[in-house]
Amino acid sequence: MSTAMVTDRVHENLWWEEGLEWTEDMKVYYVSARKFEAVGKTQEAQELYASLIRKIARVESKSKDWRVHHFNLLAHQAHILPANESMQFYSQAMEDCILADELKSSSRWPGWGLSSCFAVVTSLALKLDAQDPGGQRLPSSQASSAFKLARRLSRRSELVWSLTWPKLTGRVSTPATSVRRAGKRVTLVSVASGRYNEFVLPLIKSAKEFFVSACCSLRIVIFTDQLDEHVERCQRETSACIGVVFVRREELGWPLSAMMRYRNFLDSWSLLEDADFLFSIDVDCEFVAPVGEEVLEDLVGTCHVDNAFYSGEEKLSAVTRMEGERRWEEGSMWSQAELIQARKRSKGQEHKNLRPSAAVYERRQASTAHIPPTRGQRYFYSGFFGGSRASFLKMIQYIVRAIEDDLARGVIARVHDESHVNKFFELFPPSCLLTAAYMYPEAAVLLDELLCAPLSFCPRDHMHPWIWRPWLPDAWPDPRTWTPDMWNSRPMMVPRILNLAKPKNSLITGGRGGDSVYRYRLWSSDMHIGPIGDVKRILRALGMEVTDKSLSSHCHVSRTCATDLKVLTPEALEEVIHLDGTRARRSRGEEVRERFFKAYRSDEEMAKVDMIICSHPLSMCELYLPLGKPMLLYSTTRFDLGKLTSREELERWIKTVRAIASKKTNLLLANNLYDAAYINYFTGITPDVIPSLCRTSHKLLLPPSRLQILLDVCDSQRCPPFRQQGVASLLRSLRAAGASAGYRGELVDLRELYPRYHPSDLVRHPAIVWLPYQVSVMSFFERRAMGIPVLVPSLRLLAAWHMQHGLVFERRADWQTAQRRRGSLLPPHPDASEAIKDWDPNDERNASAVLTWLSRADFYSMPHVLQFESLEHLFVLLETTNFSAVSASILRHHASLELDVHHKWKKAMRLTLGSRLPGSSSSRSSRSSRSSYREALAEEYPELTGLY
Ligand SMILES: CC(=O)N[C@H]1[C@@H](OP(=O)(O)OP(=O)(O)OC[C@H]2O[C@@H](n3ccc(=O)[nH]c3=O)[C@H](O)[C@@H]2O)O[C@H](CO)[C@H](O)[C@@H]1O
């Protein structure tokens, strides 16, 4: 190593070198290492760092104080030592940390040296703990003393950081709460200070659901100024915090709070370094769809949705004090809340905030983030980036140095840290470009204009691990030449990460009041958790939120039980929705509707609701009619469920559905073809079909680990008595056919194996043989989403079995009470489609009608469902099918379905809500003064006057 090479810059302006009593050779090692780093020679740099660390670790004569001062460096670099040596170093560092506790005020940037020291201790603890990866035993004695120390430090020191890990709290974790999957280790880091702490929990929850959950183990590290609050909450709600680490950081004020976060990451590098991949994310974000293996690449950048959001006139300012000031100036940069306002104002004409303009690169040479006018092709978000451990480290080291160089000269780059991120990507282009789907402005999801700009910057969308599709077909011409039709039919992005809408001023300064979030709110009081759970997730990705007050008996599973719903007790509900087909005291129905209306006509929470969703049963919406809110009827089972006690009742409900569907502000949809046709038969209306996605179960994309094929058939508990005999005889023939075919595999009853199953149980098996009792069920969509191959009887076989054994008994909403009635209560509607008019959907004795209607079942309309013509054929299929190929096809289909489903929802929502602002549905002031359900109904739906 030549000394000449380094002497010129030994004393370069790096604040954290000052005051260190380094020998000359240490300085040479250090500065040379940094030089190598700067030119991308990571290997050489690491060797030098390793030598330096060994030197520092050997210094015995110096005070402990001296050593503690070097933890920043040591903590960042110790991982490059061979495993044994680094472990040794960590042990040594741990002892020193006890001293560090007493030296807390000595650093120029209080807290940072010390916090990395503590980070070292916990790193050691985690590493030792990793020797027991299942996390089921208590920590080893060394790990436990490390944990103890960390805990003690976090209590005593005012510069605490803490680790919410079950073992830290002395709890023995159970396998269920500490599943660390095999595969890559991914760490997501974020910072939160001030009111941004509100975003922490939603970010954590959504990341756990959607971020790399299918492939990898995830650790989340949050740097916060409200550590105690988070830790306290975690002690109450342990499960939310498993795998989450909180680290104390100072509140530095805007914009330093954002700019200095990379300094935090670097200072606690020893806590992050054992990840294979790391990602930095803005805390005001939410994962709304799976983000998986496609982002696990060396260096990952996210394209900005549209440089147009910047007015291009941001005022530049310089800081003179390191503490910084709050420099946010209203109107100087885009705010998402503004988008909605802009949209309201613009009405056809272009608004300046929505106009594409040049990227906001830092063009001043005074800043290290400077990008020459001729350079810069893409503009990146700083809100989401990452990559392999080495690349991420290189990137944050680069940015920290650049920002601190700037700060030392009183310069702040144009868009703060984002300018530096852009500079880095200009020098080192990412190996993976993500479209703006990975950082989608929440308030813009329903807007069209914003989707155009990324085209010129982001040529492709990764979409899914299993489907990589070009962002736009090559054949499409330049977007500038598109016709309106092309705009409407073009492929669009499915938002994966939402950049949450927030009026920035009020969040940062705690100033201006008002709603902190601009979001469409939908309301549901459904009796089934499946459909609404699915819709909720999809709409969330469209920037909408569903208030879910579930009346289902399974609501504890989704934790959505209605607790404060007025009037709708189970008894009251029975008066208006007759699920079991009986109708005890008719007059009470009117009384319940009146009470419901009075309770909600001026309810504060209801006033903010933009739309009511009714799904299972659809007839729930009857209660909400006079509130005059937009309504979404999403039929996932027969639309007449609960309305089948008499002809009159059904007639009235049909008229109601027609009245609802005729209003522009309402939507009538079905999640399957059968229900769409069924609605058409009785009402003459043809609802659009948007299938369910059940996207949540993407986390369950595991290859099967068991050999048994599952048999899904209604068991003795689920089958109604009048079907049990038939099913039992069917099962006997099935067993016999298996035996005579010499089937060597195992076909086991699903519910015998798993009396109460979780989706993760099912993915362990190669396939499911399903003898359906219903034509459309949510579990079918769930299984599609998990890529589980399903085998069903062919249409002809199923129809035959249905005629013989009544197999698909649940297709009739009144199957429990009307089994002896032949056919429907009412004839088809005069407007019903000719194709189905002649076939009564509820006629169980007409084989042709049964065949016609069963053909619309989900398992016959979705591709890649295996069908067997006979029991013999079933066993041939079981022996010969390549299930993993089928599974891949299902997943591929489901991925493209996702795009389709998104576009359909988006279009539907834009049609109904697109012309109004969130929270503006109750426009008529007279509404709250209306006295009764009947009166209000007559006003909202004149055609229903007198019917209720
Ligand atoms: C999506 C995206 O690319 N966002 C970038 C953008 O604006 P944003 O408007 O998204 O910035 P922002 O206000 O969300 O701040 C960025 C981040 O800093 C943290 N924070 C900020 C303020 C505060 O009081 N407390 C706090 O903890 C928090 O993690 C937040 O997410 O420009 C910022 C710099 O101006 C950052 O580069 C952001 O990464």
Ligand SMILES: [Mn+2]
């Ligand atoms: Mn942000």
